[in-house]
Amino acid sequence: MTTQGIKPLESSVKESSQDCTSHLDGVLRLIYESIAGLNVQLPEEQRIRKSLSTVLFGAGGTLDSLGLANFIVILEQKLEESYGFRVDLTEDDPFSPTTGHFRTVHSLATYVSELAARRPGGAL
Amino acid sequence: MARTGLKLHLISDFNLETLGHYLVNSEMGPQLSVSAAPFGQVFPALLQPQHVEGTDFALVWTSPQKIVPGFTDALNHVAVSDERLLAEVHQFADCLRESYKHFRAVFVVTWTLPLHQRGDGILNLKGQGLRKRLLKMNLELAEQLQDCAGIYLLDGQRWMEMVGKSAYSPKLWYLTKTPFHADVFRYAAADVKAAISAVLGASRKLVVVDLDNTLWGGVVGDLGWQNLRLGGHDYLGEAYLDFQRALKSLRNRGILLAIASKNEESVALEALAKHPEMLLRVEDFAAHRINWNDKAANVADLVAELNLGLQSVVFIDDSPVERARVREALPEVYVPEWPDDRTLFASQLLEMDCFDSAYATAEDGSRHQSYAAEKQRELSRKQIGSADEWLRSLGTEITIQESDEADRVRVVQLMNKTNQMNLSTRRVSEPELQAWLQHNNRKLWAFRVKDKFGDSGLTGILSLEVQSGSAQITDFVLSCRVMGRNVEHAMVAFAARYCQELGLTDLRADYLPTAKNKPCLKFWMSSGFLFDERQNRFTWPLSMPYPLPEGIKMHRPPARAGASPLSPRGTLRDSEDASLSVFTD
Numbered sequence: 274m275t276t277q278g279i280k281p282l283e284s285s286v287k288e289s290s291q292d293c294t295s296h297l298d299g300v301l302r303l304i305y306e307s308i309a310g311l312n313v314q315l316p317e318e319q320r321i322r323k324s325l326s327t328v329l330f331g332a333g334g335t336l337d338s339l340g341l342a343n344f345i346v347i348l349e350q351k352l353e354e355s356y357g358f359r360v361d362l363t364e365d366d367p368f369s370p371t372t373g374h375f376r377t378v379h380s381l382a383t384y385v386s387e388l389a390a391r392r393p394g395g396a397l
Numbered sequence: 398m399a400r401t402g403l404k405l406h407l408i409s410d411f412n413l414e415t416l417g418h419y420l421v422n423s424e425m426g427p428q429l430s431v432s433a434a435p436f437g438q439v440f441p442a443l444l445q446p447q448h449v450e451g452t453d454f455a456l457v458w459t460s461p462q463k464i465v466p467g468f469t470d471a472l473n474h475v476a477v478s479d480e481r482l483l484a485e486v487h488q489f490a491d492c493l494r495e496s497y498k499h500f501r502a503v504f505v506v507t508w509t510l511p512l513h514q515r516g517d518g519i520l521n522l523k524g525q526g527l528r529k530r531l532l533k534m535n536l537e538l539a540e541q542l543q544d545c546a547g548i549y550l551l552d553g554q555r556w557m558e559m560v561g562k563s564a565y566s567p568k569l570w571y572l573t574k575t576p577f578h579a580d581v582f583r584y585a586a587a588d589v590k591a592a593i594s595a596v597l598g599a600s601r602k603l604v605v606v607d608l609d610n611t612l613w614g615g616v617v618g619d620l621g622w623q624n625l626r627l628g629g630h631d632y633l634g635e636a637y638l639d640f641q642r643a644l645k646s647l648r649n650r651g652i653l654l655a656i657a658s659k660n661e662e663s664v665a666l667e668a669l670a671k672h673p674e675m676l677l678r679v680e681d682f683a684a685h686r687i688n689w690n691d692k693a694a695n696v697a698d699l700v701a702e703l704n705l706g707l708q709s710v711v712f713i714d715d716s717p718v719e720r721a722r723v724r725e726a727l728p729e730v731y732v733p734e735w736p737d738d739r740t741l742f743a744s745q746l747l748e749m750d751c752f753d754s755a756y757a758t759a760e761d762g763s764r765h766q767s768y769a770a771e772k773q774r775e776l777s778r779k780q781i782g783s784a785d786e787w788l789r790s791l792g793t794e795i796t797i798q799e800s801d802e803a804d805r806v807r808v809v810q811l812m813n814k815t816n817q818m819n820l821s822t823r824r825v826s827e828p829e830l831q832a833w834l835q836h837n838n839r840k841l842w843a844f845r846v847k848d849k850f851g852d853s854g855l856t857g858i859l860s861l862e863v864q865s866g867s868a869q870i871t872d873f874v875l876s877c878r879v880m881g882r883n884v885e886h887a888m889v890a891f892a893a894r895y896c897q898e899l900g901l902t903d904l905r906a907d908y909l910p911t912a913k914n915k916p917c918l919k920f921w922m923s924s925g926f927l928f929d930e931r932q933n934r935f936t937w938p939l940s941m942p943y944p945l946p947e948g949i950k951m952h953r954p955p956a957r958a959g960a961s962p963l964s965p966r967g968t969l970r971d972s973e974d975a976s977l978s979v980f981t982d
Contacts (some may be wrong), residue, residue: 314418314579339414342572350563350578363568382840 402428419586426590443496461508490541513567591750598814605713608658626670628674640742656685683768704877768914770851789948816913820873885944
């Protein structure tokens, strides 16, 4: 399955800042799709809002550790389906309060982009 | 994990919380409250379940290597005998049977291996190949539980295959002790809910199907039956034929078929009769409405003719306009979205879970014949004109037998499936009914009905409880297939005579209203019993004889071995029942 309308990540990071914005938009879109996938199993009042400022995990966050683990697996799958290679979002302990990658939607999108930059050739 | 409605208890050796979320939060199917035993303690949870009073169902989902320790050896290619593996399967089956005492039904998920587990490669299904052994273990478990009617095996392998290679998630396992991707639990939750609906008797019983571009390709009124796309060396013709094949297999399972089509009736019927590749002929359909009327009105009309409730119906039509119309006018009818791609028609139908039934009985397979007989009956009613004369002409014979193990499956099925003519809508499992009958002031009879047009089989149930000189009818259940033929009155007459001979003073029936059992109220209002509206209670003073309807013969065969010899006061033995004045032989 490919996510329509998303520019390939590898080409995006090599291009202009406008392309970087479009690349971030693509990552955000996959994050929102993953949120939608997870929301199906949550009661209506606990469903996660699709917004950059949404707190995902940690104090005030919606997800418990099981929810976060499910979310990570769904997002990893979507990233692989969209970009054609695996991304390990658990390289750092996702439950650790010090890493904070999964604190908000914004921090998660930044983290995924950083992982992209660390790939050989400047991509994931 | 909580919500309202029915209660389900999860027992597993891994983390099933995600499944619980899907079960509780999915809007589809029955609403559930879910509890879970601490994971990893399967055997204690089965043998001595804690805090499960009032819990309806249990779901048991385990890993093969945890329950069958010998299978760990097999996984590690350490020598282990088949005998040891199967002995460990037997122990598990014994525990499942024990757990069934606490629940109305127990669902057990079959064992699976992750798709990435290659096992023994090309030797997987040879000798002591890993997958062959797992198949044997699953088959042995199924065989061991075969006779336990309230334990059902759910096919876990299907869920894995639906999700594909990502079904098993090592990451989720290491992070949370959950072995499967959330999508596996999504499919599992749907199947568990379908299983619960099946046990509750909520399965659909009738498929109403359109003709043009649904049962065949093309518009018969424009093309003529000779030019329809059906069968032949044509990919779409084959797809339509496969769809008919899928419908026919449903029919053979006891699901009724009917037609609602906007067409000239004679033209459509000619196509059904003459097209050489037509698999479904007019006699395969319990009823049809082929005219230019509103489809929703036609569906409602068909349902009335077949004596079913709208909640029993599935409507299939290629036209989104007709689907929207029926969905809007008859919200209880299930109208699935139907694919535009005609090659998907058969698979779409075969995938539907709303026909799942918890029981398979001889009557299921012959249901169509029964409805064909009903058509003949209706025809004779119109010809004769007078209702009384028609009823007398049917030559109805009712055979009454105290229920025993031989008919218990059918009795429980009828109790759990019947909505309309059902006094108390009591839903029970076999063990629950067995336990209820253990008290010697209770009796339950099964009524088999036939007439000159056909044998409807076991279609009625009446149970009584006697207390302080009065008898209370607990269950009064009659299949819609025989409603309106005075069988209801005959059943009451039997109960009244039975109670009179015991010297009881009155016979009572408490009506418990549901959304669907108004026909039952209507019958009791016409029964002649005194009605206390405050308590919804009908009473017959047994000082008066209750009239047996004219033209009905009642028989009672000798009691089968195993039938309860108990009578309300211990004064009337089964053998003496045959002398009751209602019997004609």
